[in-house]
Amino acid sequence: MGRTGLTRYVVGAGGLVLVVASGAFSQTTLDAPVGEIVAYEVDSGPRDNAANVPSVVFHVGVTIPDAVWIRLYFADVHLPAGSFLRVTSAFDGAVQHLDAARLAEWSNTSAYFNGSTVFVDLVAGPGTTGNRLGIQHVTAQIGDGGVAGEFCGTCDGDDRVSSDVAYAGRVMPVGCTATMYNERGCFVCAGHCMGAAIIIEFNVPQSNPDGTLQHPDPEHQYAVIQGSIDFVNGGVGNDWSHFICAPNSETGLKAIEAQGEFIPISSSLPTEYPVDLEIFGYGVDTEPQNSQTQQLSTGPLLGTQSGGNPSWFHLADTTGGNSGSSILYKGEIIGIVTHCTFGCPNFGTIVNIFPFVQARRLCELSYDFDDDGDVDMIDFMGWQNCYPWSPLPPGCEVFDLNDNERVDLDDLPPFLTFLEGPQG
Numbered sequence: 001m002g003r004t005g006l007t008r009y010v011v012g013a014g015g016l017v018l019v020v021a022s023g024a025f026s027q028t029t030l031d032a033p034v035g036e037i038v039a040y041e042v043d044s045g046p047r048d049n050a051a052n053v054p055s056v057v058f059h060v061g062v063t064i065p066d067a068v069w070i071r072l073y074f075a076d077v078h079l080p081a082g083s084f085l086r087v088t089s090a091f092d093g094a095v096q097h098l099d100a101a102r103l104a105e106w107s108n109t110s111a112y113f114n115g116s117t118v119f120v121d122l123v124a125g126p127g128t129t130g131n132r133l134g135i136q137h138v139t140a141q142i143g144d145g146g147v148a149g150e151f152c153g154t155c156d157g158d159d160r161v162s163s164d165v166a167y168a169g170r171v172m173p174v175g176c177t178a179t180m181y182n183e184r185g186c187f188v189c190a191g192h193c194m195g196a197a198i199i200i201e202f203n204v205p206q207s208n209p210d211g212t213l214q215h216p217d218p219e220h221q222y223a224v225i226q227g228s229i230d231f232v233n234g235g236v237g238n239d240w241s242h243f244i245c246a247p248n249s250e251t252g253l254k255a256i257e258a259q260g261e262f263i264p265i266s267s268s269l270p271t272e273y274p275v276d277l278e279i280f281g282y283g284v285d286t287e288p289q290n291s292q293t294q295q296l297s298t299g300p301l302l303g304t305q306s307g308g309n310p311s312w313f314h315l316a317d318t319t320g321g322n323s324g325s326s327i328l329y330k331g332e333i334i335g336i337v338t339h340c341t342f343g344c345p346n347f348g349t350i351v352n353i354f355p356f357v358q359a360r361r362l363c364e365l366s367y368d369f370d371d372d373g374d375v376d377m378i379d380f381m382g383w384q385n386c387y388p389w390s391p392l393p394p395g396c397e398v399f400d401l402n403d404n405e406r407v408d409l410d411d412l413p414p415f416l417t418f419l420e421g422p423q424g
Helices: 100-105 255-259 354-364 377-386 409-419
Strands: 007-012 015-020 036-043 055-063 067-074 084-089 095-098 117-124 134-142 168-172 176-180 187-189 199-201 221-223 230-233 239-243 275-281 295-306 311-314 326-329 332-340 346-350
Touching (some): 036 055, 055 134, 067 117, 095 100, 176 275, 230 354, 239 332, 239 354, 275 332, 377 409
Antiparallel strands (some): 007 015, 036 134, 055 117, 067 134, 084 117, 168 176, 176 187, 187 239, 199 221, 275 295, 275 326, 295 311, 311 346, 332 346
16 A cells, blocks of 8 residues: 555645545554454353352363463353352463353453463352353464564564553554543543454553464453444544443452542643644564553654544654544643554544534543442332423433433433443
8 A cells, every 4th residue: 555646745734734635645553453263162051059059060171272362252151149250360360250240241242361371260160050062163363473574564674662651542442542541440542443342451561572472361451331432433543442441350440440540631722833743652563572561652743634534644653552532732732643654654533523522421420329339229110200391400410411401211221321330
């Protein structure tokens, strides 16, 4: 891919505006999915536990030869109250526990485990019957990381440096980056990064010498709540998403509690260019051990692209895996990295486009009416008491998602998303 037409940089009243002729750039998204599906079926059949203490009623080892990591996909699992699955890596001893509620949050998958073998224990609660473990397939990374060659998105050499900010996580399995942007632990990312059973990893270790990924322990992996995802994959300038994560299966902590840091979305955008920007993300790299680990990229923000959907364009290095990274100006988020071109510039969605602003309200409003840390049936009673009064009684504005100054049925679906589990 490369340049196929005319590109002009025009100085306007506010600075540079990119004027792109039709077909001027061949643009591509900046995701970097890894892993492959490997057939692997296991069925324990129904298992009972007549004892008055939890007992392992089925044990299996899952081995994928030459795999550097494994993730399990379950099916037909039955876990009565007090029963759970215990998954342990033979490589480093990392462990995850999944009861019925946690397994649902994880969309019937496990965390990512380093190494080629994991052990799975079906632990049956006291006096339970019909416990069952089923594995449908696994995903694994086999072979080298494939990080050699030229990357779309590097601008006049690659000058990224390793970083460790607490608010930027790696999105798996799509290979993207997401950012926590408020004290409630809401995330923003690119729309084309969304999919089924995605998770966010923090405190990501260095990759292997061949570029294959290593994963943090399950206590640093968080399942995205599928019902919380709102996104648009509309191409350059209209590519965004936001969501929340379930509490960690091992610690019970939300990501914001464990990481302790977020970076806000800016309420004002630069109007003169160029300006310096920062991008933290998990892009691929020709230095294998840095590939898809967190790195900082800096460079000039040149302005906005005209024609089609307005978007930022910049000269900071962003490679596959950087999709969803936040574009930061003066320590605040002004955009979301989405697309690249060979030889640059690179592009991102502007945070103040109206659909994106409206969508974020789902994460920014607090539906915790009684302020007890959960959105539960007490809060639903609050919603009912607010429906359908106009003008809104004091406090009811927290349920008015569509800003029409009343609580109506259009406000109910997003509220029910939060009612299904703890707040993000």
